[in-house]
Amino acid sequence: MARVIPGSDEEAISLGDLVQALNDDGFDPGDEESFAAAAPLLRRLANNRDFLAELAIEELKDRCTRQSLENRDSSQVIMLHRASEKFYIRANFWPSERDSLYKASGNSPFFYHVPHDHNFSFLTVGYLGPGYWSEYYEYDYESVVGLPGEKVDLKYIEKSRLEPGKVMLYRAHRDIHDQLPADDMSVSINIMHATPCLPFLDQYRFDVKTCEIAGILNQSSTEALLALAAHQGHGNGRDLVETFAAGHPCERIRFAALRELAAAEAEPEAALERLAAGSRSSSEFIATMSAIEAARLSSGREWIARGSAPGPA
Numbered sequence: 001m002a003r004v005i006p007g008s009d010e011e012a013i014s015l016g017d018l019v020q021a022l023n024d025d026g027f028d029p030g031d032e033e034s035f036a037a038a039a040p041l042l043r044r045l046a047n048n049r050d051f052l053a054e055l056a057i058e059e060l061k062d063r064c065t066r067q068s069l070e071n072r073d074s075s076q077v078i079m080l081h082r083a084s085e086k087f088y089i090r091a092n093f094w095p096s097e098r099d100s101l102y103k104a105s106g107n108s109p110f111f112y113h114v115p116h117d118h119n120f121s122f123l124t125v126g127y128l129g130p131g132y133w134s135e136y137y138e139y140d141y142e143s144v145v146g147l148p149g150e151k152v153d154l155k156y157i158e159k160s161r162l163e164p165g166k167v168m169l170y171r172a173h174r175d176i177h178d179q180l181p182a183d184d185m186s187v188s189i190n191i192m193h194a195t196p197c198l199p200f201l202d203q204y205r206f207d208v209k210t211c212e213i214a215g216i217l218n219q220s221s222t223e224a225l226l227a228l229a230a231h232q233g234h235g236n237g238r239d240l241v242e243t244f245a246a247g248h249p250c251e252r253i254r255f256a257a258l259r260e261l262a263a264a265e266a267e268p269e270a271a272l273e274r275l276a277a278g279s280r281s282s283s284e285f286i287a288t289m290s291a292i293e294a295a296r297l298s299s300g301r302e303w304i305a306r307g308s309a310p311g312p313a
């Protein structure tokens with residue numbers, strides 16, 4: 001499960017102290033041991049019982065101007081610091097099922113009951129309230145292709161909660177949790193690993209009953225723009241999509257480019273030819289997804305040719 005980093009430090013530091021320490025060149029959130037070594041600093045920030053309320057009040061008095069500029073996360077998040085290219089710090093609110101916020105919004109804004117891994121590592125500490133619950137699992141990312149419905153060897157670890165002062169390191173592409181509501185409104189504070197390649201690293205949703213990948217959670221704007229570029233009038237933009245299909249380092253983007261090139265073909269035969277070439281890719285993800293897309297296209301050919309969908313049986 002996510003790595004619990006024990007400690008009993010009672011010293012308190014300010015947010016500025018934490019930022020200064022993390023800005024040291026020796027801190028490397030891409031290295032597990034370096035990231036874990038920052039755990040006592042995060043615990044000391046959690047020992048500071050005033051800073052978060054003070055910061056929230058300041059933000060409210062300023063009509064949340066900084067949040068509007070810097071917070072790209074959901075509304076359960078207060079961005080605390082975002083200036084470095086390698087990390088950012090945030091606070092997260094975890095309502096209980098009794099809270100009006102939960103009753104109004106339901107599960108989805110809080111990712112409750114959505115088993116998932118993370119495409120980034122992060123350190124977290126329980127700051128307020130009893131803490132959210134999680135059922136923890138682990139898996140081997142290297143043994144997975146990333147296909148929807150693909151079987152995964154999920155290793156169940158335990159159910160536990162992020163109690164006040166408890167520090168955990170969630171390891172990218174390894175730790176999975178099925179996050180469950182806190183028993184009372186709770187707050188956690190995270191140090192997040194920031195990396196420009198994040199949109200191209202897969203984050204999966206899992207079905208823990210069937211031990212399958214249920215889907216890829218993250219999508220980048222690149223995929224939507226590829227669809228537009230492929231269909232751009234007079235073919236302008238098609239060359240760009242061809243370049244992405246041939247050589248983008250992310251296989252999810254390469255397949256998206258191929259799929260949109262196929263979709264932009266005027267004739268179904270040409271689309272199927274493109275997908276047939278994709279199904280011979282050395283990338284198992286691209287090969288399988290191309291075959292699935294070709295099958296989907298083929299299954300609709302008859303009614304496309306007829307000009308109407310089949311009626312009810």
Ligand SMILES: [Fe+2]
Nearest residue numbers: 116118177179
């Ligand atoms: Fe999570």
